Every structure is written in C-alpha cells, then in structure tokens.
Amino acid sequence: MPRYDFTSIESRWQEYWQREKTFRTPGPGDANFDASKPKYYVLDMFPYPSGAGLHVGHPKGYTATDIMARYQRHLGKNVLHPMGWDAFGLPAEQYAIQTGTHPAVTTAENVDRFRNQLQALGLSYDWDREVNTTDPKYYRWTQWIFSKLYEQGLAYEAEIPVWWCEELGTVLANEEVIDGLSERGGHPCVKRPLRQWMLKITAYAERLLADLENLDWPESVKAMQREWIGRSEGAEIEFSVAKDSGGAGDHAFMAFTTRPDTLFGATFCVLAPEHPLVDQITGVDQKEAVTVYREAAASKTDLQRSELQKEKSGVFTGAHAINPLFEEDDPRRLMPIWIADYVLMSYGTGAIMCVPGGDQRDYDFATEYGLPVVQVVAPKPLAVNAPGVDRAFDVTHGMGSVEIVTECYSGPGVMVNSGFLDGLSIEEAKSQMVDWLEKRDLGRGRVNFRLRDWLFSRQRYWGEPFPILHGKDGETQMVPNEDLPVTLPELDDFKPAGALEPPLGRAQDWVEVVDADGKVWRRETNSMPQWAGSCWYYLRFLDPQNDEAAWGEKAENYWMPVDLYVVGAEHAVLHLLYARFWHKVLYDCGLVSTDEPFQELVNQGMVQSFAYKDDRGALLPIDEVDEETDPAVRKSDGAAVERIVAKMSKALRNVINPDDVIREYGSDTLRLYEAFMGPVTASAPWNPRDLPGVHRFLQRTWRVFVPKEDDGGEIFASLLSNVAGSDEIERALHRCIEKVSSDVKQMGNNTAIAAMMEFVNEVTKREGQGFGRSQAERFCVLLEPFAPHLAEELWFRLGHVESLAYEPWPEFDLNMLVAESIEIPVQVNGKLRAKAFVPAGQENDRAVLEESAREVVAEHLIGVEVKKVVAVPGRLVNFVVAS
RNA sequence: GGGGGAGUAGCCCAAUAGGCAGAGGCAGAGGACUUAAAAUCCUCCCAGUACGGGUUCGAGUCCCGUCUCCCCUACCA
Structure with a gap:
C-alpha cells in the first residue's frame, strides 16, 4: 500500500470537480x-x-x-x-x-x-461548454455562417479540375494531396473537372498577410502563412501571337512576371501544357509532338513531375509571340512559343515570358533547347560598360546587335542591353517598364498571390450539409435561416452513390424539396469539409x-x-x-x-519516442530490443543497436498510451512529466526512465505533509496548529514563489517545477521541522496548477472544505529573497580567484564591493599594477592587472 | 534551392539585459535504514557550452565564417 495513494486521491477529486462544477465559468x-x-x-x-x-x-x-x-x-x-x-x-x-x-x-x-x-x-x-461539430445544434450555425459567406459573394460554384480520390470517393483540396497521394491513407489521386463550391479566400489575401504583423505568434508560423499566401508584385503583360507574315494576329495571351524590367531579355515564351490557347496556335508540323507532350503531362502526377524536376522538357508550338518593345525588322521581336510542364496552369496566367539571362529555370530550358540567352542585368562592377548595346552580333540566333552570354545572372545590378532602361537599377527599371506598358495598354502592374480560392465541398456523407437548394434552371437559393439546420438524412449505405455522385444523392426524399409555391428544388448533395x-x-x-x-x-x-x-x-x-x-x-x-x-x-x-537502428541502419520495433543494457542490444542476436529519436508509430511499437501511465503513476505524475520534459515549444522523446523522478517529487511532497508513521494520512500536527514556520523555510518559499510566478507566466513550466522540487528538498532536509501551516497552504496553491489532485488533497487535509482552485496566488517579499550576506565572485583578469561576502543591503555599493574583494584576492594583487576595477553591483568584481 | 528552429555532463534540460557554466530530474558510484528486498533518505562522480575566428575587463549569451540535426516548403514565373 503506497503511502501516497494517487489512485484514490485522483478519482476522489475528479468526482468532486464534476459534482461541484468547480470549473463552471459563468x-x-x-x-x-x-x-x-x-x-x-x-x-x-x-x-x-x-x-x-x-x-x-x-x-x-x-x-x-x-x-x-x-x-x-x-x-x-x-x-x-x-x-x-x-x-x-x-x-x-x-x-x-x-x-x-x-x-x-x-x-x-x-x-x-x-x-x-x-x-x-x-x-x-x-x-x-462542451461542443460537438456534428451536433445539429452546432452545425446549424456552421450553415448560418456559410450563408453569410454566400451573401457576401464569397461562396461560389465552379467547374474546376480537382483532386479526385477514387479510394476515398471524394475530392480533396490541394493541401490534402501530397505528391499525388491523399494525405489521409496515401491513396492515389487524379485531377478531374467537377462542379464544386469555392470560398473566395483570395479576396482576403492582402489582409490575411498584413494583419500577421500585429499577432503575438511564433515567427515560423507567420513565415509559413506568408509563404502560403505568397504575395508577389510584378506585371501582367499581353503578348500577341504573330501571324505567319510576322504581324500581330488575332490571338494573344497574358503572362505574369515579377521582372517586367527584363522584358528586353525575353527570348521565348512558355505556356502551360493545359493552356487553352495551345490548340489554336499550334502549327501543323508541330501538332503531333504537342499532342503527345500534352498527354504525357496530363498523366503525370505532381510526384512524377517533381522527380523529373532537374531536367526541363517541352515542345515548340510553331507559333511566335511578339515582344512589343521591338520594331518590325528587329530580330528580337519574334519569340518562339513553347509549351513545358514547368509552367503551371494554376499559377498566374499559366503563361510566362522567358528571360534565360536572368532566371535559372528559363536558362536551364534555353540551354536544353538551344534558345538564345541575352544579358539584361549586369552586376554592379560592370556598370561602367553600360549602356553597351553595340557589341557582338550573333549569327546563330539572329539576335541583332546584342551579346549572347552563356550565364544566368539573377542578382542585383544595372540594366544593360535594354534600350531606354539602360543604366537604371532594377527597381527603377521595373517601374519605368510598367509605365511604358500601361501607356500603351499592353500591360499593367499586378500583385499575384499563390493562395488559391478554397475548395469547400466534399463528396461525403459525414459532413455538414450545405444550406443550398438548386432549381431546375440552374438557379440557386439559400435555405432560409429559420429552416436551419439542414440535417443529415438517415442512410443505410454510406458509399458514394455513383462515380461522381455523393452519398447524399442516395437520399431521394431528402434531396427533393417542394417550396410553398409548389416549385421543386434539389438539395445540394455535397457536404462541407472538416475545416x-x-x-x-x-x-x-x-x-x-x-x-x-x-x-x-x-x-x-x-x-x-x-x-x-x-x-x-x-x-x-x-x-x-x-x-x-x-x-x-x-x-x-x-x-x-x-x-x-x-x-x-x-x-x-x-x-517523440526512442527507436533503435541496427548496423545496417534499419529501424527495429521496440519490442525486439533490450533497452536495459548499455548500449541496447537486439534480443535475437545480442547485436548492439543505436538509439535514435523518432516519431511514435505503430510500426515501431513505441507508442505510449496515457492510460497505462496513469495506472502506474497517476495523472499528476503524467501531467508533471509532460510539463517537465522541457519547454512546451520543444519536441522531446518520451523517456520512461524519467517518470519515477517526477513521481518521487510528489511522494516527497506528500511526505512533508504526512508523517511516515501514519499511513492513514493524518497530517503533521504542527501543520494543523498555527505554528509559524522557520525563517529558512520562509525564505526558501519566497524564492520558490518568485520563481514559479515568473516562470508560469511565460510557460516556463519545466523550470517552475524544478523550483518546487528545490523547495520540497529544502523542507525534506529538515525532516518536516519548521514547516508551518501558512507555508504549507501557500505551497499548495503553487502546486495546484501542476499537480491539482495532490494539491487539493493536501489542502483538504489542512482542514479546508472548499476547493483551492480559486485561492489567491501567494505573494513574495523581495526582502525575503536575499540571504543575510551576499556572495560575490571576485575575478582577476576575468579568472575566478575568490569569493567575497558582503552584508545584505550593501551589495550594490561599489566601494564596499571593491574593498571586500581586495581583501580576498590580496595575494593576487601583490606586486602588480591594478589598471582597472570592474565592480558590477550585486554581481561581481573584476581586477584588471598588468600581466 | 528557399524559409523557420536547435546544438551546454552518459541522457532530458537550466543559466534575467554579456557577469561564478548547473537549478531540477534521470542514469552511475558509495552509504544509511532493513533479516532481505522494495521504497525512502544522505553523499559523491561527470562538461567548459558543435567547430574556427572576432568584439569585450569578462562570451553559452553579441558579431563573422563553417559543420551537424529537426521542421516547413519547393520549377509560383
């Protein structure tokens, strides 16, 4: 029978809190x-x-x-x-x-x-206040908020290519698909056009980005959101597709670029394989190659695309785009149009102008297919040569009087080979080029976001139904607020109703709605995503x-x-x-x-959890390893294995179940251990060997309240009478209060626990002597946030009938934090030589400090010249002497 | 490639604004108690802070460079 009987203590207080509704918050x-x-x-x-x-x-x-x-x-x-x-x-x-x-x-x-x-x-x-998102009383309001979004024009339907997961029978959002596999379950997914509900989160992109500024959030999270939103400033430029004669034809496309300043260096254009213009501009001779390439690109998953990332691929369409900067007879005017899968239809306009002299990706592509590279930005030291237009003439590429370079440079510098931009900085050139384009209505400055609208529908049963009705003629209306919630119909079979029909489509009675005017509507059969x-x-x-x-x-x-x-x-x-x-x-x-x-x-x-690696680097399930030896060994053959830290996983069988921990040590120990592992923000491996340590602390705590002889749990008589505690313990308690208060404020829970351990060790050292009632009570309050069951139990045994959850936090007295004399380290040339003791209250007096310090290091100062004395009030004294 | 974070004892972690490297815990050694064991308690042992420079009276902390590890992201034009 353990003296500190955590099992009965914990169940008693858990029942008490529930019964008394201790934590009900009006x-x-x-x-x-x-x-x-x-x-x-x-x-x-x-x-x-x-x-x-x-x-x-x-x-x-x-x-x-x-x-x-x-x-x-x-x-x-x-x-x-x-x-x-x-x-x-x-x-x-x-x-x-x-x-x-x-x-x-x-x-x-x-x-x-x-x-x-x-x-x-x-x-x-x-x-x-417990809530459950699947409760109609809850999702009624989720539907209501959706109606607000709809009223604001922020919810719309669109036929878009979406990730379809056959295995799961649903579409998934981009972020739920990783490398072509579903995030949950790892099932293969393919792109398919489907009617979907979308939420216009992009309308809030600017504010979602700007307002991060004032939030007290970790930098890493802010950085991730910034990247996700992916704001980039640039320009949208319209390029006409040239007729065979070289004049501007009927076709044109928009390209987004962050570097409008480099338009003079654009030597070709690339469209995404899926770009709708491709069909119309592809030349007869290129038709077959283009079709083959497009089909290949379409069947590639993102995984395959990224695996092939190093090598750029593409095919020429046979068409040319017109660079508006150049006159009819300028060889730089006509830029071949290619398609390549490194250009994504889903970003920007799905079309780019390529400046291989300034963009590594374009450069790689140009090198692969022998396209010309023109330098338009020169690093600063070369600026003396700018503007330097009349240099080499490259016959091979017919680029006119422009030097063809074999390097790509994307750093800072000055514009060269760029007509009216020559000599300007990149920033100046950007704004001048945008002005130039806007004046001619060929383009405009534009901010582009990586953030896409939020795909908000799923083909699932177990989600919130949309409060939406569809009419025969494609019209849509909201279910009136007073008719909410739209509850889920009962179904016997939850499988998708057809390849693309959600399970809700199966509930005929539910789907068909007849309004007061006798008009027939069909309910939306998609459901909302878990978010x-x-x-x-x-x-x-x-x-x-x-x-x-x-x-x-x-x-x-x-x-x-x-x-x-x-x-x-x-x-x-x-x-x-x-x-x-x-x-x-x-x-x-x-x-x-x-x-x-x-x-x-x-x-x-x-x-995290420990895992073990054998000499070949293979991970071993934990039950195949003997962890007691040092180093740990494989049970089967006794071979030494290396301990590493890994995520808990079923495969490694190193998942810790909290129920087991509670059974063995109690939940106060579990809480304490979780908080004691290190800062909340840090990851750390679960180490079963460390549990007894914190458990012992709770036992010691029990011991300073309850004498050894008495297993019934009667508390020390001295704690029940109003005997004042000793001065030493009082000082220790004030130090503890000070430390725990400042730590807990900033979630330094691990160090707060260490301070309480220190205090209990101090009391233990005195075998319960001098621990007074008021001290015991104040300590209970300190302990309560961390080990609430034990704290309540001790509080109760001190004779209180009410929970201590709302007791005021104890205060500390600064005067109690200092000892009677202060120890001051004394250094000579930065090396610790001795310690001086200064009476409390005088530790900030430099003269006193220096004098006391001189005494204790006198022997080190004989025969040397003291050049300087550094006396830090309350901290240390350092004599700087000539060596 | 880009971004975020971290390297202190055998292990987990401390060290306010640069000021004695160690608060706490684990593990280890010895001891007390015990018929014995467990539990409990006491004592002891252990690093010069990833590496190389620099600033300073003084650097784990600040600056420059390098290495290693973790997380996120990745052809975003």
Missing part, C-alpha cells in the same frame, strides 16, 4: 457572473475523436494550457477554458462503409472515450447553449479575442488561415468585435 448574462474581473481565454485545439484514443502528444499541450488556466484563476480572473470535438471526418465514414455502423454511433463512442481520458487527466475544463466546424468553434464556446444565435454579442465582447491558443505546428497554415479568414468575414459583417481571433499562439512541440 459568462455575461449568467448568474454569478462578475463583470468587474478581468478575463482570460485559453484555448486548446479541440481534437478529432479518433478510434485510437488519446495519444501522449495531446496532454503535452493540454497540460500546458491547464497550468495556465489554473494559474490565471488564482490571479482572480474569469478564465474561459473549454473543450469540444471536431467530430466530422473521414475515418468514421470509412468505418461506416466497412461495417454499416452509423458514423454518429462511432463518433459518440469515441467522444465518450476521449472525454473520459481527458477527465482522467484532471484538466480544468468547463464541461458545460468548417473548426473555423469558428472558439466562438461557439463563448455561448454554447444559445439557441437564438451562434453567440451572444455580450459574450463575444467580453471574452474575445482568445488570449492564448496552443496548437501543433501541423495547423500552421490550413486551420489557422481558414479560421482567420472566416473571422475577418464575420468582422466585416459586424458579428465579431476583433479582426483577429487568436492574439497569442504557441506551437507545442512533438512528443
């Missing part, structure tokens, strides 16, 4: 709501309740936020700390297809399991029971924005960008009061 309008208190909204990424249950990676972030939530409560704030379920999604639907179990059933089971697991961690959520529900869940938490509105204005005003959001790095672009987009739309509609949802963001690190 909001504006609720009884017991105190509007005078400051608020703190601390948010976790709500999980997808998978069948696999909780992973030890989840509690890392959840513990960090829970510590913050509990700490903020001790500061007297109203703390909003909710949890819910992002429960729509493919796995439940796949399971339904295989077994016939309704996804709602699977989901409910998984949610129950997750909730139990989270509650077993002692997380201080207000469970009355929809997670785009606004943080808003529903503000007012989760509200049946009149998605959230109340007062609640929104009081609680928003989220003060602290802890998410894994995997959400850096998608979830966080989509949520910001919706939030800005809601802001523009006057429905929320802040233009950004998440003020401070922290990326939690990964919890």
